[in-house]
Amino acid sequence: MADRHGVDVVFEVLATEGVTHVFGNPGTTELPFVDALAGHPEFDYVLSLQEATVVGMADGYAQASGRPAFVNLHTSAGLGNAIGNLTNARANGAPLVVTAGNADRRHLIAEPLLSGDLVTLAKGTVKWGHEARHPEELGTVLRRAFLDAATPPSGPVFVAIPSDVLDAPTPATAPPRSTVIRQAVGGGLDRLAETLTSVPSDRLALVAGEEVALCGAVDNTVALAEALGCRVYGSPLYSATAFPTAHPLWAGPLPARADAIRAALDGYQVVCQLGGQAFLVYPYAEGSALPAHTSLVHLSADPAAPGHTYPAALGVVGDIGATITALLPLLPRRPATERAAGETRDYDAMAVSRYDAMPMHPMAAVHALLRALPVGITVVDEAITAGSYVRGLHQTTGAGAYFFCRGGGLGWGMPAALGVSLARGGEPVLCVVGDGSAMYSPQALWTAAARRLPVVFAVINNREYAILKQNLPRDGVSARAGRTVGLDLDDPPVDYLALATSMGVDAARVERAAEIGEVAEAAWDAGRPYLLELPVKTDR
Numbered sequence: 001m002a003d004r005h006g007v008d009v010v011f012e013v014l015a016t017e018g019v020t021h022v023f024g025n026p027g028t029t030e031l032p033f034v035d036a037l038a039g040h041p042e043f044d045y046v047l048s049l050q051e052a053t054v055v056g057m058a059d060g061y062a063q064a065s066g067r068p069a070f071v072n073l074h075t076s077a078g079l080g081n082a083i084g085n086l087t088n089a090r091a092n093g094a095p096l097v098v099t100a101g102n103a104d105r106r107h108l109i110a111e112p113l114l115s116g117d118l119v120t121l122a123k124g125t126v127k128w129g130h131e132a133r134h135p136e137e138l139g140t141v142l143r144r145a146f147l148d149a150a151t152p153p154s155g156p157v158f159v160a161i162p163s164d165v166l167d168a169p170t171p172a173t174a175p176p177r178s179t180v181i182r183q184a185v186g187g188g189l190d191r192l193a194e195t196l197t198s199v200p201s202d203r204l205a206l207v208a209g210e211e212v213a214l215c216g217a218v219d220n221t222v223a224l225a226e227a228l229g230c231r232v233y234g235s236p237l238y239s240a241t242a243f244p245t246a247h248p249l250w251a252g253p254l255p256a257r258a259d260a261i262r263a264a265l266d267g268y269q270v271v272c273q274l275g276g277q278a279f280l281v282y283p284y285a286e287g288s289a290l291p292a293h294t295s296l297v298h299l300s301a302d303p304a305a306p307g308h309t310y311p312a313a314l315g316v317v318g319d320i321g322a323t324i325t326a327l328l329p330l331l332p333r334r335p336a337t338e339r340a341a342g343e344t345r346d347y348d349a350m351a352v353s354r355y356d357a358m359p360m361h362p363m364a365a366v367h368a369l370l371r372a373l374p375v376g377i378t379v380v381d382e383a384i385t386a387g388s389y390v391r392g393l394h395q396t397t398g399a400g401a402y403f404f405c406r407g408g409g410l411g412w413g414m415p416a417a418l419g420v421s422l423a424r425g426g427e428p429v430l431c432v433v434g435d436g437s438a439m440y441s442p443q444a445l446w447t448a449a450a451r452r453l454p455v456v457f458a459v460i461n462n463r464e465y466a467i468l469k470q471n472l473p474r475d476g477v478s479a480r481a482g483r484t485v486g487l488d489l490d491d492p493p494v495d496y497l498a499l500a501t502s503m504g505v506d507a508a509r510v511e512r513a514a515e516i517g518e519v520a521e522a523a524w525d526a527g528r529p530y531l532l533e534l535p536v537k538t539d540r
Contacts, residue, residue, distance in 0.1 A: 006135030027074030029101025060419025088407030186318025211275025382413025411440025
């Protein structure tokens, strides 16, 4: 015990929590941890060159693995760099245990370089934060962090650790890991069953959010929809596959505007929201997202979710999977509602009809890309203006094949794709990313090359912030001046091929939709990171 230090308690917790990967970018205040890590080959340190990329990788890893990811950042500046993707992780419900070093406590009175109130800095982006005051509390606070990160509503937690706390001798050991069973069944199941069967199948809709995916309840949700015979929508901007998109009851994702959601749900008397925030809206539109004649039923493990924004005629708090399992025997099986003629557009035919456009139409580019690669591939989507095409054209038969950033902050997609691949043992992943988003975390390319991760980065390049132009009041330009300011990325244009090759990633530019397939197949089969630049012209 004489040679035992605070850092040994940290490693004891990591080992017993099942941690295999540490995501980080080191600095001086983390050196005690990094130095000791050299003696622990059981932990794989995943290095990135910038902290936002570190957190994005951990987010993707946590979502794909279903367990908390461990992050080590560098004091105030490193934490500041990470804040954007921490807001994304919080919105995505990604369970992260985020640590950062602080200066030696004996030195803090002098306000040394890079020191600061790290807990306050992190506060708005995490469930809670704490700074370790002595090595004896490291075991307790880190156990608490892993437990709370995974407790619904899941999300990131933060622990600051002064460097001398890691170095200090201590007889302390980590407390045992807690065993917590969270399969709590919601109450009022008879009333829930009665409400869901009180209207015909075609007047009832389910809305599945990412909580369904995070708690492993996709199969339960399919069983519920089939028992009720009703259509299933995805929550607006859902961050993970909550329902198989190839299933005949799938109605697609809800739009993100309140008026458009209201129109989509207008034909339903009862809407049952499964998980999380009922309807995420952006930008603002007048009125409620819920039609006046529609009753909302809301099931979530988060006690604060039902009734949080929209009044719930019935709110049920409980684990989604366990509650559905208990509910199913109470439901009479009903025939499935049929799709109305012309209800869904033929996306494939529409995309193919645009193959000859030059510059490429983004729908044609996405279609050619997805059809060239295996069915059911894992897709990480930060395509922004082309994202609706990715969601509309990507077909899945189960859970875990699609990831999106519900937080909306740019720079998440490329690193998240690396984390998803790592969580799945180096499985190939397609990352579809807009050119503007790609420039927020290009450091992900270096990590992809260093780890030889088989991620294909497809950069949909329109050389502008097209989504902002689409929200301008008149044809993509200012109604006041007839021009735009700060929305164009073409002078000079970014050379994505040079950017990729400078970081060790092979790259190719494809300018015709008909030629994407062959290049995409070769990139996919290469078994290493590859960047495809796809120049497009976005609709106004």
